[in-house]
Amino acid sequence: KNEVEQSPQNLTAQEGEFITINCSYSVGISALHWLQQHPGGGIVSLFMLSSGKKKHGRLIATINIQEKHSSLHITASHPRDSAVYICAVDQGAQKLVFGQGTRLTINP
Amino acid sequence: EPEVTQTPSHQVTQMGQEVILRCVPISNHLYFYWYRQILGQKVEFLVSFYNNEISEKSEIFDDRFSVERPDGSNFTLKIRSTKLEDSAMYFCASSEARGLSEQFFGPGTRLTVL
Numbered sequence: 438k439n440e441v442e443q444s445p446q447n448l449t450a451q452e453g454e455f456i457t458i459n460c461s462y463s464v465g466i467s468a469l470h471w472l473q474q475h476p477g478g479g480i481v482s483l484f485m486l487s488s489g490k491k492k493h494g495r496l497i498a499t500i501n502i503q504e505k506h507s508s509l510h511i512t513a514s515h516p517r518d519s520a521v522y523i524c525a526v527d528q529g530a531q532k533l534v535f536g537q538g539t540r541l542t543i544n545p
Numbered sequence: 546e547p548e549v550t551q552t553p554s555h556q557v558t559q560m561g562q563e564v565i566l567r568c569v570p571i572s573n574h575l576y577f578y579w580y581r582q583i584l585g586q587k588v589e590f591l592v593s594f595y596n597n598e599i600s601e602k603s604e605i606f607d608d609r610f611s612v613e614r615p616d617g618s619n620f621t622l623k624i625r626s627t628k629l630e631d632s633a634m635y636f637c638a639s640s641e642a643r644g645l646s647e648q649f650f651g652p653g654t655r656l657t658v659l
Contacts, residue, residue, distance in 0.1 A: 468645050478634055480588070480650040487645055523588065531576060531643055532590040532601050 440464050441536040443524050449542045456511040458539045460524030463505065467529035471498050471509050474521040474538065483509070483522075514543045547571045549651035551637050557657045558627055566622045566654045568637030577620045578638040578648065579612065581605070588636070594620065595643070627658045 441462045450456055460469070471483040484491050484498040486507065491498050495514075500507040511518055519542050525533040550569045558564050570577050579591040593600040594612050611623045620639075624631055634653045640646040 470648070472650075477652075478582075478655070479652045480636060482647050482649060485645070485647045525588070527645075530601050531593040531595070532578070532603070533580070533588075533648070534590065535588040537587045 439537070440534050441524055441526055443522075443536040443539050445539060446537065447540045447542075449544065450514055452515060452543055452545050454514050454543075456514050456518070456541065456543075458509045458522050458524075458541070460507045460509070460536055461505060462507075462524075462526045462534075464526065464528055464534070466526040468527040469500055469507050470525045470527065470533060471507075472523040472525060474523055476520070480523070511541075516543045516545050519543050549637055549639055549649050551635075551651035551654050553654060554652065555655045555657070557659065560627055560629060560658055562627055563623065563625045564627060564656060566624075566635050566637075566656070568620045568622070568651055569618050570620055570637065570639030571649055572618070574639035574641050574649070576600075576640045576643060576646070577612075577614070578640075579622045580636045580638065580650075581633040582636065582653075583630075583633045591622070591635075624656075627656075629658050632656055632658045 444459045468487045473481045486500045495512045497510040521538040523538045524536040552567045577594045582588045592602045592606045609625045636653045637651040638648040640648045
């Protein structure tokens with residue numbers, strides 16, 4: 438069983454829709470990261486969470502430590518949001534354990 | 546805005562050869578990491594490095610792999626006796642501190658072993 442599971446694996450939506458990507462993990466963590474991987478392969482850090490909720494522009498990330506679950510939301514989605522979104526957990530040992538990613542496609 | 550850089554962007558090598566992948570972390574960062582991503586698979590941790598020592602390494606990081614900070618700016622990953630299965634994208638990352646600290650990723654080096 439993977440330590441980090443994301444759902445859905447693929448998501449296609451229309452421009453303007455509200456997007457939710459989920460991440461569940463089975464291990465104790467010190468922090469959870471949401472990352473964005475562009476088609477060219479580069480990885481950008483979006484959020485690092487250890488509790489509660491963070492917001493940056495149209496992106497919102499939440500985490501429930503008790504339930505070992507995190508969500509990434511995108512409001513008013515846009516075609517430029519199309520990318521792979523990756524959840525990764527930090528078990529406190531200076532290494533990240535990654536989910537398999539969610540491929541998001543936003544159609545105009 | 547400071548960024549992590551990696552060279553080369555693409556490296557092609559013959560099986561059995563040695564390769565060195567180079568990274569320049571963000572200048573005030575103290576923790577450095579290498580990750581790899583085989584095509585179509587998830588990103589995997591290889592090694593973390595702090596104070597000129599390896600802090601953690603994964604099972605992937607066998608004795609063919611080594612890391613070094615040869616000067617005040619570069620952080621290198623060396624792979625000896627390359628195998629076909631080493632073909633992957635290799636990402637370098639750095640962070641200011643341990644634990645609750647954002648990691649900043651480089652653009653990656655695509656390694657192709659023929």
